[in-house]
Amino acid sequence: MVRHSPRAPHAPAPVFTPMATAASCVGFVLIGVLQALYGPAIPALREDFGLSPSTAGLALSAHFVGGVAGVLLFDRLHGRIGNRRILAASYLLMAAGAAGFALAPNWPAALAAALLAGLGFGGIDYGLNQLFAVGFGRRSAAMLNILNAHFGIGAILGPALIGAVGAEHYPTVFLAFALVNLPLLLCLKGVRDKAPQPTGVTVPPAGPTPRTRSLVSVLAVFVALYVLHVGIEAGVGGWEPTHLETVGYGAGVAATATSVYWLMMTIGRFLVAPLALRFPAPAIIAVSCAGMTACLLLAAVPALAPYAYAGVGLFIAPVFPTGLPWLHRAAPSAGRAGALVIAASMAGGVAAGPSLGKVIEWSGIRAVPLLLAAVSAVCLAATLWLIRATRTAGAAPGH
Template sequence: MQTLPSLPDTAVRPDRSFSTPAVVASCIGFVLIGALQSLYGPALPALRQEYGLSPSGAGLALSAHFVGGVAGVLGFDRAFGRIGNRALLGVSYALMALGSVAFAFSPSWPLALLGALVTGFGFGGIDYGLNQLFATGFGRRSPAMLNILNAHFGIGAIAGPALIGLFGADRYPAVFTGFAVMAALLLIPLGGVRDRHPGGLPADTAAHPADQRARRTAALLTVFVVLYVLHVGVEAAVGGWEPTHLEAVGHSATLAASATSVYWLMLTLGRFLVAPLTLRWSEPAIIAVSCGGTALCLLAAVQPGLAPYAYAGVGLFIAPIFPTGLPWLRRAVPAARRAGALVIAASMVGGVAAGPTLGKVIELFEVRAVPAVLFALAALCLAATWWLARATRAPSQASGGPGSPLG
C-alpha cells in the first residue's frame, strides 16, 4: 500500500510562513483561545452547583487552565524546530478539543480540572506557536500581523461570556463542546503553514565579545521579562478589579460592568488600529507611547468622575504592547532562541499573580488605591521600555537620527 506524501509548502508564498487561508484559520484560532480562557468565570455558578464547590474551589478551573498554559508554552518551545510546525499546532488544537470535551462532561471535579489542564496545555501551544511563527513569518509586516492576530484573542474574550449569557451558565457543556468542534476543524487548514522552522537572525558577534554578549543577552532578556510580567499584570488587574473600584467610588454596578466590557473592547480595537502604524513607527516607539498613555490614563482614573473613561483609554493604549514587543525581542536577543517562550510564559504568570497580589494591596490600603498602584506599575513599564530602547540602539542611531528606535 502506498503512503500519502507529506503536504508540500507550495501553497505558501516563499517570503511567508502562512498561506492566506492559514492566516484566517490562525486568527480564528486566537478567537478560540480568547473565548476558552474567558468561559470559566461566567460558568462558575453552574460549576459550584453541579459539583458542590466553594468559590475558591471553583476558581481552580482557571488556575488549572493557566498552569496548563505555561506548560504548553514551555513544551511547545522544547519541540520547536525539532518537529514540524503543523504537527505542533495540530497537537495543540487536538488537546484543546479533547480537554474542552472532558471539562464539559466530567463526572467528578478532579477529572474536570484535568480537562481544564489539558485544554490549557493546548492553549499555551497555540498562544506561543502562532505568536512565534507570526513574529518571523511576515518580514517587515510581522508586527502588524501580530497585532491583528492578538486582536482576535480579544474578540474571543468578549464573545465567550456573551455566549454563556445567551445560553445560560447551566448550558456551559454545550458551549465548551462547540469550541471543541471548532478546534478540531482548525486542523484542516494546517496544510497552509510552512512546516520548517524559520531561520533566526544571526547573533551580533562582531560588535560584542563572547562574555560581553552573554551578559548583554541576559540583561536584555531580564528587562523584557520584567516588561511583559508588569504590563500583563496591569492588563489583567484592570479587567479584574475595574468593576470593584468603580463601584467603590460611587458608580452603579451596571455602569461598572458596562465600563469593563468597554475596556476589553478598546483593548481589541487598539490592536487593530495600531497594525498600520507598525509599518511606519518602530516597535520601541509604539511601546513607549503605549506605556506612557497607559500610565497617564491610570493616573486620571484616580478621579472618580473620569475613571470609566480613563479605563477605556487604558485598554486602547495597553493593547499593542504584547504583540509589538515580540519582533523587537527577537531582533534584540537573537542568541537566545527560547526568549519568546520565556516572556510569554512569564506574562501568563503575571496574569495569574495580578489578581491575588492586588487583592493583598487592597487589604492593606483600600480599593480606591487600585489605579494609583497600577499607575506605578505602568511607569515601571515605561522605564523598562526606555532602557531597552537605549540598550538596543545601534551605534549609528546614537545621535537620535531618523533611524533611532524612538524616532
C-alpha cells in the same frame, strides 16, 4: 532598455498562505473564547459539583498552569517535530480538554481536563505568536497586533455565548468549542513546517560592543516588562468594577465600563496595525506605556474614571504583540526568548490577582488606579532602558 531586477536564487516559501493566516486568526478567536468561558460558568459549576467560589475558580487556574506548561513544552519540541505537528497537537489537546471538561463526572476530572485544554492553549498561543513574530518581515508587528486582536474578539464572545444559552448549559458550549477546533487542522498544510530565522536582523559581532548590554540583562528586563504589563491588564480587568462601585458608580455602569475596557483593548490592536508599518516597535511601546500611566493617574479622579480605564485598554493593547518582534531583533541568538516572555506573561496574569489583592488590603480600594499607575511607570522605565540597551549601530529596527 529594460532592466530586470535580480531575483533571489532561493526565495524562501512564505510562512503562511493566506488561508493559513486567516485560520490562525480564527485559532486566536478560539483561545480567547476558551479563556473567557470558565468565569461565566462558575455558578453552574458550583451547583453541579457543590463547590465554594474559590474552589470553582481553580478551573481558570488549572487552565493557566496548563498554558504555561504548554508554552514551555512545545518550545522544547518545535525544533524537532515541526510547526504543523506542534499546532495540530495543540488544537487536538485543546479540543480534547474542552470536551473532557464538558463531560467530566467529578471536579478532579474537570480540573484535569482544564489543565489539558490549557496545554493546547499554550501551544497555540506560543506557536502562532512565535511564527507571526518572525514570519512577516517588517510587517510582523502589524500582523501580531491583528492576530492578538482576534483573541480579544474571542474573549468578548465567550461570556456572550454563556449568557445566551445559560450557565447551566455550559457543557454544550464547551463541546461545541471542541468541535469547532477540528476544521482548523485542515488549514495547517498552509503553514511552513520549519521555523524561519528572524528577518531584518543584523547579527552582532563576537564579543561585547560599547552600545549593547548583556543578553541576560536584556531578556530579564523584557520578562519584567511582560509580567508587569500583563499584571496591569489583569488588575484593571479584575478590580475596575470594584473601584468604580467604591467611588459611587452603580453595578451596571461598573460592569459596562469594564466591558468597554476589554473592547478598547481589542480595537487598539486593530488601530495600531497600520501604525506598526510606519513606526518602530520601541517607539510604539514607549508611547503605550506613557499613555496607560497617564490614564491610570486620571482614573483616580472619580468623574473621569470610566473614561480613563477605557484609555488604559487602548494604550495597553499594542504592548504584548508589538514587543515580540522587537525581542527577536534584540536577542536573535536567544532561541528560547519568545517562549520565556509568553510563559512569563501568563504567570503575570496568575500572580496579579493575589498580589494586588494583598496590597489593596492595606491601601484600600480607592488606591487601585494609583497602585497600577506605579506599576505602569516601571513598565515605562523598563521600555526606555531597553531602547537604550538594544540600540546598536546599523541594527535600528524599522517598519
